[in-house]
Amino acid sequence: MSSPPDHTPAADVGHWLERSAARLVPRGSRMVTALVLVTLLIGVAIWFLPAWAPLVTLLVPLIFSSLVLGPRQLPWFVVYVLVVLTVVTLRQDASSRVLVAFGVMVTLGLMVLVSSRRRSRLGVAGVQGEMMFVDLRDRILRQGGIPHLPDQWYAAAELRSAGGTPFAGDFVVASEVDGRLEMVVVDVSGKGQAAGTRALLLSGAIGGLLSALPPREFLAAANTFLLRQDWDEGFATAIHLSLDLATGHYDLRSAGHPPAALRHAGSGRWEVLETEGPVLGLIDDVTYEAVSGEMRPGDALLLYTDGMVETRTRDISLGIDRMLGQAERLLRGQFEGGAKRLVEALGSRNDDRALLLVHRR
Structure with a gap:
C-alpha cells in the first residue's frame, strides 16, 4: 500500500x-x-x-x-x-x-x-x-594608432578625456596610403557620454573616408556625412594632415580647428600655420583650401584640440603661445615621448585633450 x-x-x-x-x-x-x-x-x-x-x-x-x-x-x-x-x-x-x-x-x-x-x-x-561596447571602442581606437613609419619619421598621438575614461569627444585617426601619411585630429561638439558616443561613430566613418578618398576630398566628405546624421549637436572641428613620407611635403586643411604649429629646425622657432575652413556639419557644399609646405630634417609639427590651449579664463591665442613655450622647453632635442609630456603639462583637466606630434629625424 x-x-x-x-x-x-x-x-x-x-x-x-x-x-x-x-x-x-x-x-x-x-x-x-x-x-x-x-x-x-x-x-x-x-x-x-x-x-x-x-x-x-x-x-x-x-x-x-x-x-x-x-x-x-x-x-x-x-x-x-x-x-x-x-x-x-x-x-x-x-x-x-x-x-x-x-x-x-x-x-x-x-x-x-x-x-x-x-x-x-x-x-x-x-x-x-x-564587453561588446569595450571591444567596439578598442577596435575603433586602433584606427587611431600610428602606422609603421620609415626610420626618418616619428609620430605619436596622446588622448586625455575630461572624466579620465577612454571615452572622449576628441580622437585621432591615422592611415598610410600610397606613401603618404594621412592623419586627422577631430574634436566632437558636446561633453560627456553624448560626445563620446558620437565620437565613436564618427571615428569609424572618418577612418573609412581617410583611406578611400583623395586628401583634397576628405574634409568635404566628412562634412557631408555629419550633415546627414541630423544630430542635435552635430558639428565637429577637424584638422587634416597629408604628409608625403618621401619628400616631406605636407598639405594641411582645417575645419574650424585650432591651427597647427611647425618647428623649424634651422631657426629653432615655432610657426603657427593659419588654416581656415567651416566647421564640419554646419554648411553644405563647402571646399577646404590647403596650406602647403615641406618638413625638413629636424622639423616637428603639432596638431591638437582646443582643450590643450583654451580654458574659461584664457583666450585660445594666449593658450597657443603658452603651449609653444612649453613645447620649446619639453621637446628640445628629445621628441620621443614628447606628446605625452605636453599633454600632461598643458590643457584643461575639465576638457578632452588630444595632441599629435610628427617629427622628421
Missing part, C-alpha cells in the same frame, strides 16, 4: 517552487536553470533554517542574474526571486528588521527590473553588453 501524499506547508511550498521553476526555465538555458535551482535551494534553506540562512541570501542570485542573463530572461527571473522572497518572508517573525530587509530587497529587485528594460534596447546581457 502506498503512503499518503505529503501535504505539509513546507512540501506545498517546495512543490509550488518546482512548478514555477519549470515554467520559468527556457529550454537549453543552462544559466537560467542553474540560477532557478540555486534560488530554490536558498528559499528552502530560508524556510527550514531561518537562523542560518537570512533573507539577504537571495541577493546572491538576484545580483548575479543582473550580470549574466539577457533582457528577455532577466525580468521573469527577478519576479521569480521576489515571489520566493515573499513566500519565505511569511515564515519569518514579523520584526522590524525582517520588514526592512524585505523592503530593501524588493527595492533592489525593482531597480534590476528597470535596468533590464534599458538593457533590452541593446539586446544582450550586462557583462556581455559591456
